[in-house]
Amino acid sequence: MRKTLSLLFCLYSIFCFSQEKNSSEKLISHVNPFIGTGGHGHTYPGATMPFGMIQLSPDTRLDGWDGCSGYHYSDEYIYGFSHTHLSGTGVSDYGDVLLMPTNTVNFNNGASEEKGYRAHFSHENETASPGFYKVLLDDTNIEVELTVSKRSGIHHYNFPKNSKQIVILDLEHRDKVLSSEIKTISKTEISGHRHSDAWAKDQRLFYNIQFSRPYKNVTFLNEKTEGEKVKAAFEFDASEGNELEIKVAISAVDEAGAKKNLEAEIGNKSFHQIKNEAETAWKKQLRKIEIETENQNEKTIFYTSLYHTMLAPNLYQDVDGRYRGMDLKIHQSNDFENYTVFSLWDTYRAAHPLYTIIEKERTTHFINSLLAKYDEGGILPIWPLAANYTWCMVGYHAVPVISDAYLKGIRGFDAEKAFEAMKHSAMQDKLGLKSYKEFGFIPVEEESESVSKTLEYAYDDWTIAEMAKAMGKTEDYKLFSERAQYYKNVFDPETKFMRGRFRNTWFSSFDPYEVNFNYTEANAWQYSFYSPQDISSLINLMGGKAEFEKQLDKLFTAKNETSGREQADITGLIGQYAHGNEPSHHMAYLYNFVNKPAKTQEKVHQILNEMYQNAPDGISGNEDCGQMSAWYVFSAMGFYPVTPASNQYIIGTPLFEKATINLEDQKKFEISTENLSDTNKYIASAKLNGKPLNRSFIYHSEIMAGGKLVFKMTDKPSNWATKDDEIPKTEITENLIVSAPFIAKGDVAFKNETEISLAVASEKTDIYYSLNDSEFKKYSKPFIISEETVLKTYAEQLPAKPSARNLGKRSALLSTHFYKIDPNLSIKLETEYANQYNGGGDNALIDGVHGAIDFRTGAWQGYHDKDLKATVNLGSSKEVKTVSVNFLQDQRSWIFYPKDVSCSVSENGTDFTELPIQKIEAEIPSEEAGIKTIEFEINKNIQFIKISAKNFGALPKGHLGYGGKAWLFVDEISPLTSEGGK
Incomplete structure (x- = not known):
């Protein structure tokens, strides 16, 4: 009997393994790396490992905004295959160490009218899957296959019979070269470096290249092996066979590091062995979330989205633990893996919250990498790239990434140092922070993109406050919870929009559709719903839930065009909701906060189905290092992190019959649906672990504990989760501030005279003012200025029972210089x-x-x-x-x-x-x-x-x-x- 049971168990284990293996293989087949390579997606189709250091991909475009990844689906020529690429960014860089097989010695890349080494290709002869890329070069009939390990890759070329076998190495390709070199070690091995200047102003890359056969001739451009224009043509003996393999490894440290990476990861392994290892790694990654659906397009979109979330950040460390730090010096780490390419303005919203669920261990590496950058460079990065600060975008969004992880119990880093680094970012005087700290907002005249910076700093400050509270830092909690409310100072109660404050007036003339320098890649529509840390107060500022709902309705039904500056990032418009750019990503979920979850369900279902397609132009904007895809991954499962660091996920509407999150501790969190269809997009009821769930949000801890969330769907809006105690809430209730007053009427530069009216967004608040340093007096009615004048003003809110010990709260003191223009002029x-x-x-x-x-x-x-x-x-x-x-x-x-x-x-x-x-x-x-x-x-x-x-x-x-x-x-x-x- 015991033998029979053992045999049955073995058979069952084999069956389970077989099922798991088949399941994994199916998942990898559902990734389409060409999604996002068209339109403005800016992705690449080549071979890479999960969060890997090398991205071995074809280059079809040399410059231009839609060439940021080096590849665009509309192109017809391949210039070669380089080893570093960025996924979905809005700025161009990388494209290092280009190799191109051809049949003539020609160092011109073909970008000009003169024919060069580039080759025509067609998509019919092109294949891509996780860890693998293949293409036939039509002009030369050379078949190219690429695969990778973490820091290294293999090119496999199949030349036509009796043709010349030439491989071009172009170190000038792409960015401005600062220095480069080719060293000949033997007939089968070369090494060198390429230092370049682009988005990363001083990127240092080293390489080691090994050929499977010795070359018989080598020709250098202008006989130069080092300098700014270094290219070489290696010729191989066609009589020795048609196939050639080239193994390449890179390092940011030195040539020895590149060689060590190659020996450790590839060594004597064959192309197919490395390809199998890469595919095995991707199968493991993609099993972190498993979905069930009959819709094959949706399955492909989901797994490609999940794949895209795993392309960055990128490993930036050699196998021996050495890496190049933000001081451009070499550092050693045996305790964490060092990463680069943190597109934080994008990814703090959903990609990093996703990692706190399915990449807990890697999240600790990410945070330790950010803290190392703080140690090496003196400040937490905003957008670090290849050991360089790019200072791209706004906010200090390394802060919410750290706070969100800490508050979710991810503690594999020095919390005290992390908090010190977070505060350090917030206490700077640059990028508008000096004014922000002094006035409680950033004036238009002091700093560009002042509205967006004020709003995003306020959110970041809230995450500092929440971490301070958790760590028992009372004074810090008070300071940063006050600063978290500074968004109120750019809210105009008359128009109900967030607006620029120009010399303490509102920037005018005002057009909410206008894309201008007061906002970051957006307009007033697209930033006026951004205070995720204090949505309850924002609702009150707008006049209550009914008014807030009306304003949201207007957002989604407004004309879908913008005015003002051309902004290619603003795409995927539904009214003025712009899904192609990150400031809009949380907005559809805001209906839950005003007791209307059915409207969230409508909008989320629409976005899921309209803004993502199984096609090259299948992403509505830049992929942005995983953020666009993370929105889809979360939303398709049925929820989204509107406020990272709140430990809440706001429920939308599920897209699949079933989704299972396979957690790192072997627990599972399952989301399943009953009565799901294209028309049944509304939630009729929900159960969590068998008990009714009557709230439109879930907690992070409920996901991480494992369990089952079941939605029952219907084709009509229901009353599910519509009561006040069933809706989500983010609210700052302590250390409340008084908003800064503003000049509601009056010309800062005037002729003859101007009438001044003052106002403030805070209720039950008095305004005081002074003219030319006179004694302050309480504002009661408009007054006239007829000469050049300096107006000073502040607001004060008295407590219910004022006393000598209980004085009123005051806003910042503001000063405005009024200029008189010669009336005759x-x-x-x-x-x-x-x-x-x-x-x-x-x-x-x-x-x-x-x-x-x-x-x-x-x-x-x-x-x-x-x-x-x-x-x-x-x-x-x-x-x-x-x-x-x-x-x-x-x-x-x-x-x-x-x-x-x-x-x-x-x-x-x-x-x-x-x-x-x-x-x-x-x-x-x-x-x-x-x-x-x-x-x-x-x-x-x-x-x-x-x-x-x-x-x-x-x-x-x-x-x-x-x-x-x-x-x-x-x-x-x-x-x-x-x-x-x-």
Whole structure:
């Protein structure tokens, strides 16, 4: 009997293993690496390992925004196969160490009219799967196969019979080369380095390359083996066979590290052995979440999304534990794996919360990597790339990644050091933080993207407060919970939008559809629902749940177009909800907070089905290192982390019959559905571990404990989870602040006089003000200013029972300088400026306020592809010595000096005398922003001054925006009279 049981157990084990193996193989077959390679997805199809250091992929595009990954599905030519690529980013880098098999020695890459080594290909002869890529090069009939290990990869080339066998090594390919070298170790081994300048300003990469057969000839471009233009052509003897394998490993440390990586990971293993190991690793990864559905397209979209979440961050450490730190020095770590490529502005929202569920161990490596960067570089990174700070995007979003993990019980890092690093980021004075700390918001005139920065800093500060509270740090909790409410200071109660505060007024004229420099890749619609840490208070600011719901409805039904600046990132529009960019990602779930989960279910179902497709153009925006896909992974399972660090996931609507999360401790969390169909998208009821679940959110701890969540679906909205005690809530209830008052009415630069009205968003709050340092008095009604004045103001909220010991809370003290324009002075603009760069309105060029070197601080007036034509009327004839006008140059932002500036003057407004035209060499490339003052000598009595400035026009070749048109930025037309003033 015992033998029979043993035999049955063995048979059962074999059956289970077989089922598991078949299941894993099916999962890998459902990944389509070509999703996102078209449109603006910016993904690559090549071979890589989960979170691996090497990405061995074809390069079909050399530059341009849609060439950020090196590959675009619409292209027809392959330039070669390089070893590093970025997945879904909006900025280009990598593409290191390009190899290309061909049949002639030709060092031209073919980008120009001259034929080079590039080769035509067709997608019919192209295959990709996790860890593997294959293509036939039509022009040469060479078949290429690629596979990888973590830090190394293998090229397998099959040349046609009797053809020449040439392999080009191009170290100049892609980014600007700082230094490169090819060292010949033997006929079968070479090594060297490539140091480059792109997004990462000083990327250092070393390589080791080993050929399966000795080459018989090598030719170097210009006979150079080192320098900035290093290329080599290796010829192999065709009589020795048609197949050639090339093993390549990379390192950021040194050539010895690259060789050690190759020996440790590949050694004498064959191509097929490495391919099998890569596929085995991916099968294990993809089993972390298993779904059941009859819809094969949805299954492919899901597993490709899960695959995309596992492409970054990237390992950045050799097998011996050495890595290059943010100080560009070599460090050793035996305690954690070092990673790079943290697209934190994107990934803190959903990708990193996903990792806290399915990658707990790796999350500790991520956090220790971030802390190492703090030690080496002096600050937590915003967007680290290859041992470089890029300072890309806004916020300090390493902070919520750390806090979210800590509050979920992931503690494999030094919490005290982590908290120190988090505080350090928040206490800086750069990137608008000085103003943010002083005023409780960032003024438009102090810092670009001021609204977005204020909002994102406030959320980050809340996560610091929550970690401080958990660690018993009372004073820190108080400080940062106060700062977490600073989002209130950019909320305009009249329009119900988050708006820029320009000299304590609201930036105007206001268009919520306008994409301008007050927001990061967005407009007012797309940032006005962002206070995930305090949604209850945001609802109150907007007038309560009914008003908040109406505003959400307007968001999704507004016209689906934007005004103002061209912003390619704003895609996937449903009304003004922009799923193609991250600030919108939480919005569909906000209906749950106002007792309307059915509306969340409608919107989430729509987004899941409309914004993701099994096609190259299947992602509605940049993939952004996994964030776009993490939204899908979460939402398809039925919930989403609206507020990372709250330990809550807000329930949407499940897409599959069943989804199982296989946790690292062998527990399982299953989400299953009853009566699911395309029309049955609404939740009728839910059960968690057999008990009714009557709330529209679940806790992180409930997932990690394992169990079963069952949804019963219906085709009509239900009353499930609609009561006040059944809805999610994020709310700051302690250390409440008083909002800063604002100037609701009044011109900062005025003629004659201006009427000033003050207001504040906080209820039951008094406003106090002072004029020219007079004694503060309580504001009760509008008042008039008729001279140049400095207004100071603050708000105060008294407690219910004020006393000597119980004084009122005050806002920050704000100061505004009001300028009086000579009432006789006027200006007529014959060309139209862009509203987003209005500089303060029609009088901006004569208001006495000068623009700063940063064009995004509001004082410059901008003209896109238009000349400036303006006439200044002095009001009467005056002796004018000179007239000057200022122009800005910031070529990186498409702002060029004018080609020439002309001035003509008149005493009667009819007969004008033209002065000599002043030309500017505006075409000279410059990386630096600058201000140029053009001055004309007049020395005569005049009343009218005409200024014309010729826009640069079409952007020059070599400029990132080539094909587009330049901006002309101007400020202050300043006549100097004999009296010495304007």
